[in-house]
Structures are given as structure tokens and as C-alpha cells.
Amino acid sequence: MKDQDSFSNFGEFTLINKIIEQLGSHVAKDIFVPPGDDAAAWINSKNSLTVATVDTLTEGTHWRPDTMNFNDVGWRAVTASVSDLAAMGATPTYLLIAITLDSNITDQNITMLTEGIAQSSAVHNVKIAGGDIIRAHTNMISVTAIGEILQDNRYPIMRRTTAEPDELIAISGYPGTSGAGLAIIEEGQREDGLDTELITLHRQPVARVQLGIKAAKAGIKCAIDLSDGLVQDLEHIAKASNIGIEIDTEKIPLHNTAYTLLGREKILDLALGEGGEDFELILIGKAQTLRSLHTMELPVTLIGRTVSHHPGQVKIHDSSGKEYEPPQRGWDHLRND
Amino acid sequence: MKDQDSFSNFGEFTLINKIIEQLGSHVAKDIFVPPGDDAAAWINSKNSLTVATVDTLTEGTHWRPDTMNFNDVGWRAVTASVSDLAAMGATPTYLLIAITLDSNITDQNITMLTEGIAQSSAVHNVKIAGGDIIRAHTNMISVTAIGEILQDNRYPIMRRTTAEPDELIAISGYPGTSGAGLAIIEEGQREDGLDTELITLHRQPVARVQLGIKAAKAGIKCAIDLSDGLVQDLEHIAKASNIGIEIDTEKIPLHNTAYTLLGREKILDLALGEGGEDFELILIGKAQTLRSLHTMELPVTLIGRTVSHHPGQVKIHDSSGKEYEPPQRGWDHLRND
Numbered sequence: 001m002k003d004q005d006s007f008s009n010f011g012e013f014t015l016i017n018k019i020i021e022q023l024g025s026h027v028a029k030d031i032f033v034p035p036g037d038d039a040a041a042w043i044n045s046k047n048s049l050t051v052a053t054v055d056t057l058t059e060g061t062h063w064r065p066d067t068m069n070f071n072d073v074g075w076r077a078v079t080a081s082v083s084d085l086a087a088m089g090a091t092p093t094y095l096l097i098a099i100t101l102d103s104n105i106t107d108q109n110i111t112m113l114t115e116g117i118a119q120s121s122a123v124h125n126v127k128i129a130g131g132d133i134i135r136a137h138t139n140m141i142s143v144t145a146i147g148e149i150l151q152d153n154r155y156p157i158m159r160r161t162t163a164e165p166d167e168l169i170a171i172s173g174y175p176g177t178s179g180a181g182l183a184i185i186e187e188g189q190r191e192d193g194l195d196t197e198l199i200t201l202h203r204q205p206v207a208r209v210q211l212g213i214k215a216a217k218a219g220i221k222c223a224i225d226l227s228d229g230l231v232q233d234l235e236h237i238a239k240a241s242n243i244g245i246e247i248d249t250e251k252i253p254l255h256n257t258a259y260t261l262l263g264r265e266k267i268l269d270l271a272l273g274e275g276g277e278d279f280e281l282i283l284i285g286k287a288q289t290l291r292s293l294h295t296m297e298l299p300v301t302l303i304g305r306t307v308s309h310h311p312g313q314v315k316i317h318d319s320s321g322k323e324y325e326p327p328q329r330g331w332d333h334l335r336n337d
Numbered sequence: 338m339k340d341q342d343s344f345s346n347f348g349e350f351t352l353i354n355k356i357i358e359q360l361g362s363h364v365a366k367d368i369f370v371p372p373g374d375d376a377a378a379w380i381n382s383k384n385s386l387t388v389a390t391v392d393t394l395t396e397g398t399h400w401r402p403d404t405m406n407f408n409d410v411g412w413r414a415v416t417a418s419v420s421d422l423a424a425m426g427a428t429p430t431y432l433l434i435a436i437t438l439d440s441n442i443t444d445q446n447i448t449m450l451t452e453g454i455a456q457s458s459a460v461h462n463v464k465i466a467g468g469d470i471i472r473a474h475t476n477m478i479s480v481t482a483i484g485e486i487l488q489d490n491r492y493p494i495m496r497r498t499t500a501e502p503d504e505l506i507a508i509s510g511y512p513g514t515s516g517a518g519l520a521i522i523e524e525g526q527r528e529d530g531l532d533t534e535l536i537t538l539h540r541q542p543v544a545r546v547q548l549g550i551k552a553a554k555a556g557i558k559c560a561i562d563l564s565d566g567l568v569q570d571l572e573h574i575a576k577a578s579n580i581g582i583e584i585d586t587e588k589i590p591l592h593n594t595a596y597t598l599l600g601r602e603k604i605l606d607l608a609l610g611e612g613g614e615d616f617e618l619i620l621i622g623k624a625q626t627l628r629s630l631h632t633m634e635l636p637v638t639l640i641g642r643t644v645s646h647h648p649g650q651v652k653i654h655d656s657s658g659k660e661y662e663p664p665q666r667g668w669d670h671l672r673n674d
Contacts, residue, residue, distance in 0.1 A: 032386060032494070033388070033425070033494060033496065036497070036577065037425070037496055037497050037498070037577075038390065038421040038422075038424040038425055038497070038560075038561060038562055039388045039389060039390035039421045039422055039424070039425050039427070039482075039484075040388070040389055040390065041386050041387065041388045041389075041425065041427075041486075041494055042386070042387055043386055043387070044381040044385065044386075044387050046383055046384070047383070048381065049369060049378050049379070049380055049381075050378065050379055050380070050381050050387065050483075051370070051376045051377070051378045052376055052377055052378075052431070052433055052466065052467065052481075052483065053375060053376035053377065053433070053467055054433040054434070054435045054467060054468060054469050054479075054481055055435075055469050056435045056437060056469050056471055056479070058437055058471060058473040058474075059473075059474075060473065060474055061471055061472055061473055062471075084375040084376045085375075085376055087375040087376070088370070088374070088375055088376050088378065090376070090378075094389070096389055096390070096391040096481050097391070098391045098392075098393045098435070098479040098481075100393060100395055100475075100477060129389065130389065130390055130391060131391060132391050132392050132393050132479070134393055134395060134398055134399075135398055136395040136396075136397065136398055136475055136477060137395075137396075137397055137474060137475040138437075138473055138474040138475045138477075140437060140473060140475075140477060142391075142393070142435040142469070142479045144389075144391055144433050144435075144481040145376075146387075146389065146483075147376075149378075157369070157370060157378055159370065159374055160373070160374050160375070161374070223375075224375060225375060240373065240374075
């Protein structure tokens with residue numbers, strides 16, 4: 001079969017079998033009913049909490065063919081859903097993947113998409129338990145991620161609703177990095193390779209699964225993953241928990257290379273709202289609990305605090321203590337642009 | 338708000354809240370973590386088997402705006418996924434729903450879609466545990482259905498792989514009815530109302546959840562739901578179980594009104610492969626077990642048998658005993674038409 005054969009040469013079931021074969025060990029073959037039946041089936045651990053989420057990436061809204069190839073799309077789609085489980089402190093177990101493909105898709109595109117799914121599944125230690133694949137007018141991948149929290153461990157699930165006043169706010173990694181990677185791709189990749197890491201962080205991000213589990217075990221009760229931009233995601237918590245949030249721009253950790261290549265102002269605005277999809281975790285809890293994560297050498301930085309006034313609102317202060325209003329407070333997936 | 342406002346006037350989170358409000362009691366509010374967080378969470382019954390599936394409907398491939406409105410689309414999307422669980426003998430519990438909408442969608446379209454989801458969820462006694470909604474170039478709805486089989490009951494899950502030679506094959510309801518409903522819509526609805534039931538069966542089908550559970554409890558080990566057309570779905574079983582299948586056209590139960598309006602040949606060809614998406618169940622088992630379903634007044638009809646020769650193949654015989662080859666053996670969701 002030639003690389004550039006159109007995928008319409010395959011039937012649905014041939015294609016599914018081909019994809020299952022390519023996914024190899026990433027397919028959950030040893031569960032009670034593996035992929036290939038009407039539904040997949042597995043036996044839950046006793047005393048466990050099932051945690052489930054669905055997230056969709058679609059061409060044009062979540063990726064553009066000129067900045068991301070199908071390998072990256074498969075990778076990111078898995079990461080995006082797994083990241084929602086990480087934000088709850090859950091261990092991802094199985095994925096169900098629904099794909100729609102337009103008629104221009106080639107065999108090579110599908111191979112790359114599958115490879116990206118397999119690679120990201122391996123990194124996140126999760127197996128594919130089923131899926132659906134159909135032709136449509138657009139390319140889309142929707143990943144349902146199912147995970148569990150063993151109740152025997154008695155640590156709480158992390159919620160958006162459980163922040164209290166006078167707690168501290170921490171962020172993992174470097175927010176705005178994904179947006180910085182995209183900005184660099186759009187400007188044209190450098191020959192010196194200085195931007196390689198940033199581009200990889202944009203195209204093949206890794207969800208903070210281990211951090212989520214460790215934070216929940218340490219006693220953090222409130223978390224969210226960074227998908228819409230720092231301000232908007234903090235607003236979700238402020239509203240759900242009915243508390244106010246205050247952060248300091250000077251405390252936000254910025255990626256060194258992104259700082260060098262794009263400048264402080266740009267990377268800060270990307271972090272606050274222009275970017276999004278960093279898949280870092282925002283953790284909110286008692287000072288002592290958050291500091292214990294530091295002693296475990298987990299990659300978290302304190303960026304602000306919760307307050308009892310201005311409930312539902314996020315206020316940003318710059319180094320002089322003045323309120324700062326970023327050009328964009330977040331990313332709306334329904335926005336017309 | 339006017340009925341025909343474009344949905345782009347709402348932000349993502351306003352729209353999600355609006356939809357959650359409209360879904361009312363169909364939202365799983367009393368689970369461990371209800372919709373609105375990064376992921377939904379529920380505690381599994383002890384000793385239960387989790388069963389999960391995903392199915393996507395997309396405009397152009399699965400429905401056309403001129404034959405189905407958004408209420409019907411929401412209804413069918415839920416039915417399609419729940420039907421996969423019914424084919425395993427599982428009880429549906431929760432749904433995760435991913436929706437993409439193009440920029441022409443109105444507020445009224447979304448209200449209808451939500452209403453259809455709510456109505457079908459009520460009929461199938463399943464709750465919505467989460468979802469995702471984004472703008473895209475096409476309208477699409479992808480439903481992940483999660484169900485369970487209580488292992489305490491010790492009845493087997495029904496598979497595609499478990500048919501044996503010398504068993505009988507039964508079908509529920511009237512295959513081809515959904516295709517008949519579509520054909521009638523395309524011809525133009527009648528004034529005498531004779532076709533109303535068929536049109537409803539096409540637009541708002543109900544999955545055979547209770548039949549699936551009762552069949553599994555009675556000892557049926559092999560089943561599939563009718564989604565791609567009778568011949569193709571039987572071929573899935575023939576291949577998965579490595580047995581041959583023989584069915585008799587004269588035994589296939591045909592819907593009386595469809596017969597009257599379209600004629601025997603047309604409705605038979607719709608049942609065998611031109612139609613699809615009937616969401617009836619094909620059940621395969623010992624003669625005695627299948628007859629016990631009859632005595633329970635369950636709506637099943639015997640249409641054929643399994644054989645040890647021609648494994649993987651489905652042969653169709655007409656009333657004279659001759660082999661019959663229908664114009665189409667099933668529906669391929671990747672086909673270019």
C-alpha cells in the first residue's frame with residue numbers, strides 16, 4: 001500500500017483492525033471484553049471511585065495543519081483528557097477514542113495519528129479500550145478518559161469547589177509555554193535549535209498525572225488543569241468555590257527560553273490568557289501542605305492566595321502592586337475566531 | 338433571548354450551564370462529583386463489571402438536516418450508544434457527551450438537541466455525567482455510554498465471539514424499519530398519518546435494554562445490535578465466532594406498514610443491508626434458551642441458524658431455498674457517498 005493512498009480505499013472495519021494492530025500493546029487486550037465487540041468491559045477494583053471525562057480536539061479550532069501534524073494531534077488529544085483526570089488526583093486507566101476524518105485524509109495521516117495516540121498513551125500509562133471511526137466533513141478526535149481513585153487510600157478527590165479563603169495557590173511547570181511554542185512555530189523555526197524544547201512542549205505536552213496523585217495524597221483538596229489560560233481557569237475555581245483569588249505577575253514562573261525569545265510581556269500574557277492548553281496543574285491548599293510538595297521536589301511555584309472578598313473574581317497585581325489587566329483573560333472554545 | 342439568536346452570542350461556559358439547566362433531572366447531580374468539574378466521578382457498585390462504548394453521529398454522514406431535526410439527532414445519539422450496551426446485556430448508567438457545533442447553529446437548535454438528549458436519556462434510564470462542547474466546521478455528537486453488569490447475578494456478558502455451530506438466530510422487532518422511515522420521509526410524508534409510526538421509529542428509536550438484560554439472564558451468550566444492517570452485523574458475529582450463518586428471507590419479520598407502503602422487496606433489502614441503525618438485537622443461542630424468551634413474551638423472531646461450514650460467511654436463502662444476494666450487504670461509515 002502506498003503512503004499517500006486515500007483512506008477511502010479502506011472499509012471501516014479494515015481501518016479499525018489496521019489501527020488496532022498499529023496501537024499494539026497500547027490496546028487493552030487483557031480486559032474482560034477487549035476492543036472489537038459492541039462495547040469494552042473491565043472489572044473495577046473493589047472500593048474504587050471511577051473518574052471519567054471527555055475532551056474533543058477539532059481541526060481549525062484546536063489545531064491547524066500548518067502548525068501541528070497528525071502525530072501531534074493524537075498525542076495532544078490523549079494528554080488533554082488525561083490532564084482532566086490528573087486535576088482530580090485520579091490514575092488514568094482506559095481511553096475510548098472517537099475519530100472523524102474528512103475525505104482528504106491519507107493512509108500516512110492515519111498512521112501518524114495512531115502513532116501519536118500510542119506514544120501519549122504509553123507516556124501516561126493508559127490503555128485504549130474502544131473507539132469509533134467515521135467519515136465527516138472535518139477532522140476531529142474526541143477522547144473519553146476513565147480513571148480511578150482507590151478508596152482504600154482514603155485520600156480525597158481534588159475538586160474545583162473546595163478552595164477556602166486564606167489558602168495559597170501554586171502552579172506546576174511554566175504556564176504560557178504551549179502558547180510560546182505556537183508563537184515560535186508561527187514565526188518560523190530557528191536554525192540554532194534553541195526553540196526545539198518549546199515546540200515539543202506545544203506539540204507533545206505531558207499531563208501531570210503523578211503530581212495530581214501526590215498532591216491529593218498530601219491533602220490538597222482543590223485543583224484544576226490549565227487548559228483555558230491561567231486567569232480563566234482560576235476564575236472557574238473562584239466561582240465554583242465562591243472565593244476571591246489574587247495572583248502576582250512577578251511570581252508566575254516563566255520558561256527561560258520563552259522569556260529570551262519572546263520577552264517577558266508576551267510570555268506573561270500568553271500565560272495569563274492568550275495561550276492555554278499548558279496542561280499544568282493549579283493547586284490550592286494550606287501553606288503547609290503546598291510547602292510539603294516542595295520538599296518532595298515536585299515542580300510547583302506559589303503564585304497567589306485566596307481571599308474572602310470579591311468572590312468569583314480573579315485579581316492580578318504587578319510588581320508595583322497595581323492591578324494588571326491582561327489583553328485576554330482566557331480562551332473560549334465557542335469563540336468566533 | 339430570541340429563538341433564532343446565533344449560539345456564538347454565548348460563551349462556552351454560559352452555554353454549558355444553560356444546557357445543564359435544561360437537562361434538569363437527566364444530569365447526574367447526586368454522583369460523587371457531578372458535571373462542572375474537570376471530570377465526573379461515581380462510586381462503582383462492588384463486584385460489578387463496567388461496560389463502556391463510544392458512538393459518534395455527524396451531520397451529512399448520520400443525518401441530514403432535511404430528514405431529521407436536532408431533537409431527533411440528540412435522541413438518536415443517546416440511543417445509538419446505549420444500544421451497544423444493550424447488546425452486551427448491560428444496564429446503562431452514565432453518559433459523557435461531546436458536541437461540536439458549526440457557526441450556523443441557533444439557540445433553538447441547541448435547545449432541541451438538549452431536549453432530544455434528555456428525552457432519550459429518560460427513556461433509557463441513564464444520566465449525563467459530563468461532556469464537552471466546542472465550535473467546529475461541522476455538527477457532531479459523540480456519546481460515551483457507561484454501564485454495568487452486577488457480577489453477583491452471575492449471568493454472562495453477551496459477546497460477538499461466543500456463537501457456536503447448531504445454534505439458532507433471533508432478531509428483535511422489525512429490521513429495516515428505520516430505513517423505511519427514512520425512505521418515507523424522502524418521498525414526502527402522507528396526509529393520512531399511516532406513516533407516522535415508521536417516521537418516529539426512524540427519528541426516535543429506543544434501544545433494547547430490557548431485552549438485552551433478560552436475554553443475558555436467560556443464558557444467551559452471543560448478541561450484537563443492529564447498526565450496520567442485518568447481513569453485515571451477522572458477518573461481524575460469523576467472523577468473531579468463526580462460524581457460518583444461514584438466514585431465511587421469508588422468516589425475517591417485516592413491519593406491516595412498511596410492507597404496505599414500500600413493498601416486500603424494498604423493505605427486505607432495507608433490512609438486509611440498505612438500511613441500518615435499527616438498534617434491534619440479534620441474539621444467538623440454543624433453541625431452548627431462545628424459545629424461553631418467547632414464553633416471556635419478548636419480541637424476538639427466529640430467522641436462521643449457525644453452521645460449522647463456511648466460517649465467517651453469511652448465506653441468505655429465499656423462500657425457494659435459493660441463495661439471495663441483496664443489493665447491499667451493509668453500511669460502511671467510511672464509505673464515500
